[in-house]
Amino acid sequence: MEALIYQILSGLATGGVYASLALALVMIYNATHLVNFAQGEMAMFSTYIAWTFINAGMPYWAAFFLTIAIAFAGGVLIERVVLRPFEQESSVLAIVTVFIGLLLILNSVAGWIYEYTLKVFPSPFPETSYFGGMINGHQLGLFGVTFVTLILVYLFFRFTPLGLAMRAAAQNPESSRLVGIRVGWMLALGWGLAGSIGAVAGMMIAPIVYLDPNMMTGVLNYGFAAALLGGISNPWGAVLGGFIVGVLENLVGDYVVGTELKLTVALVIIVGVLVLKPSGLFGKTLVTRV
């Protein structure tokens, strides 16, 4: 029984990691109706930037917020410079190809500049541990930060005019333009915000998994699954999805099938859920005009 609780707690801890990245994916989706494959690499690269600042002596929180600002700017830049030419008529597939290109570039450049040796990324939270060491101060901090981000995102989209404008721009660009929404800048804003959320996710994840250029590839797999499981447009769903995926992964690995098929079974379960509930556990069933 104790072992089960430990596995669940450990699963919640890793789940927090997936949840934070899933939030960034949801943000991008809400702003652009696209899934950004390069999100993980953008988060990783932002974390390296933060690491550079901290290594140069900057205090943690200063580096934290500076990195968020830089990640925001970076996101906007990517949208305006790289993606703008593709927004008008290109197919989704062309844009996905561009995302893959971005992913490769960011990963490769990070490896070239920072090499592949592990970097320790500090945590701003106390080292204390709870529940017999299953959850430590940082992981609780991770939960806290994820929830704060989640609430901010939710409030932003639901209650602010800007959030409404962004959602409108993503769902119906033509009509949005007709009512005066600057669609291009809405997309850029969405990318900037996603970049910032990704940076937060990266900086929260790095103390647990250690910083190296391939830090986010595994997280992206599960983050993607988590976001879709919870409903790609629903930030609450994404976070909940992250925790579910984390716990599921642990329990399946320990009790059901052993670690050698853990990945397979976890993914089978996720796909199974999607077959039963195609828009995710908490997603809105999309009603499209035909």
Place this chain on the structure above:
Amino acid sequence: MTEARARTPAAVTYYGLSGDAWKNIAILAVIVAACVLPFVISNYRTFQFTLVLVNAIALLSINILTGFNGQISLGHGAFYAIGAYTAAILITHFGVPYWVTLPIAGAICLMAGFLFGLPALRLEGLYLALATFALGVAIPQILKYKGIEDWTGGVQGIVINKPTAPFGLKLNPDQWLYFVALLVTIIVFTIGWNLLRGRVGRAIVAIRDQPIAAQAMGINTAFYKSLTFGVSAMFAGIAGALGGIAIQFVAPDSFAITLSLSFLFGSVIGGIFSLSGAIYGALFLQFIPHVSEGISKAAPGAVFGVFLIVFMFIMPAGVAGFLRLAWVRIRRRMANRRAQG
């Protein structure tokens, strides 16, 4: 009483032959050139072009499924892997001749694809992408599973002997395998072309563009979507079998998710809405990484990523789309000149 007589426009000819005739000549020329190729280039290059043919078949499978039928797959590496392992196991454990393994691999993948396509029917766009992505991510782990290790060789993989030319033909193994691959490619492309040309093709495209209307017109969308998935998986499996034989080795590490992703962007770059796009995409996948490496040893991935973005920028409809656009422009200019002169 004036009669409005319908005037059929004179058929447009270019230097005496119709547009279609020119297209057929071009295809024939390419095939002839392909046959001559192995005798004028080194063995290594022949080997590379064999891989181009293998990739072309794999990309064709994506074009049919995603380009013509609109179903996104990020997991076709799995069917490719199943085909490769089928061939490897049949050859090494059962002594089946290599050329027999190709249709068998195809058949197995046809079934696998059809079965996977059935539950996937409920999933749209993104969710189908995730389901196939999950398949692509999981396949290396499945292949390593110790329960089936005796067949698959587990993490060590399986080594395959290279087939030699039969009937004492004066071809070395590289050249012989190239011709086998060429023959298979021609067959597969012919099947694909026939499929897409007729009623089935129109149904498939209709399902992509207007699924509700298609259903209203009586097209059994569920059946056609699963069928397309199956045929697409079949081609991927054949490509995998051929690829495994060419490389002479199959191992779980050869079939990571990067393979599935490369199929997708290879198709997009080549031109996902056409058959010829598969060939251009295959050439890109084979040769551009070498170019990237030549440019930068330290960060070849970054250079390759830049190539992807630049290609999409210049040719958003892929190389095939670009060429078609160019052809349209040429035709227009020739028509203008004709009208003037």
Place this chain on the structure above:
Amino acid sequence: MTSLTFTKKLLFTSIASVLGLVLAVSGATAAKKYDPGATDTEIKIGHTNPYSGPASAYGSIGKAEVAYFKMINEQGGVNGRKINFITLDDSYSPPKTVEQVRKLVEQEEVLLMFQPLGTPSNTAIHKYMNEKKVPQLFVATGATKWGDPKNFPWTMGWQPNYQTESKAYAAYILKNHPGAKIGILYQNDDYGKDYVLGFKEGLGDKASKMIIKEVSYEVSDPTVDSQIVTLKSSGANLFFNVTTPKFAAQAIKKAFDIGWNPVHFLNSVSANINNVLIPAGLDKSKGIITSAYIKDPNDPQWVKNKDYQEWLAWMKKYNPDANTADGNYVYGYSVAYTMVQVLKACGDELTRENVMKQAASLKNLEVPMLLPGIKISTGQNDFYPIESIQLARFDGKQFQLFGEIIGK
């Protein structure tokens, strides 16, 4: 009569001297024999490494080797010939390895392939290299199967193979912890499984009783925290940790955090102070037992060592941007040194056959940066250059070598 004998004599002497001259000249050039890739001025060596993809952390091995050969060339080369070291990326994907190696052998026409990296990559080209009779020398993997001169006379490894290492641990455990309950964490690929195989063989029939839990992970997993929790819950009190650096650090830290304090054996791949133990926490790594055959660049006990200082000088001059904590730079340096010794021994007979012959004739070769007492020996039937290792225990600051040198 005398005039005839005189002309005969003249004829004979002239024929003899011409013949002698011809023989002498051809004798001099007969000593220089070249296979493709070798000329009077250059030796072409081929190499593949993962510079992209999931195993790109090993790319620094290739960089180290490039830098080492550069130094050799600047010092005049090998017997007056410059080394033309051509290294290509294979992304750790066997099909790509096959393609790149074929390019190197058939298009670039290298004399030999040096240090291709990875077990699946080398398996993919194993048969090809032996069919083409091109040396596949000092492969960068510890898999046990490379030392098979009877069937694959053109392939040779270099580092102590994984099973040697895990058998050493097993022997130590049988002697010092005979009642231990063992939990194993391993990477689910050829390297991880090879270690586990050797470990089980080393424990013999005690294996099934002593090993109470085995868990694996994939390189694509974000963390191994869950696996550590499983191992602790199983009640294991001895931990055999077969992980690569990132996961090793995670495992060490998590084990400490959840209060699990087993006897901890860590595979040598991750026994690196700066790369693994410092990120994990030096205090959390106390007591970890591993094996070593090569010096850890951050172990304070080598600071005054002459070989270490030469290595450090080489790093500063030829790899100024590199991280001196990266053990790959020590590995690359040492194996490149070995290659140069083999080439030197070939003299002017730079044929592939002679390269293999010289590689199989190393007797007690001392390589800088290998641990004192560990030497390289090969023979006609011994294609395992390094077979000895020494156990070491981390005391919180450095690795204390203990016990005797295990293996030959």
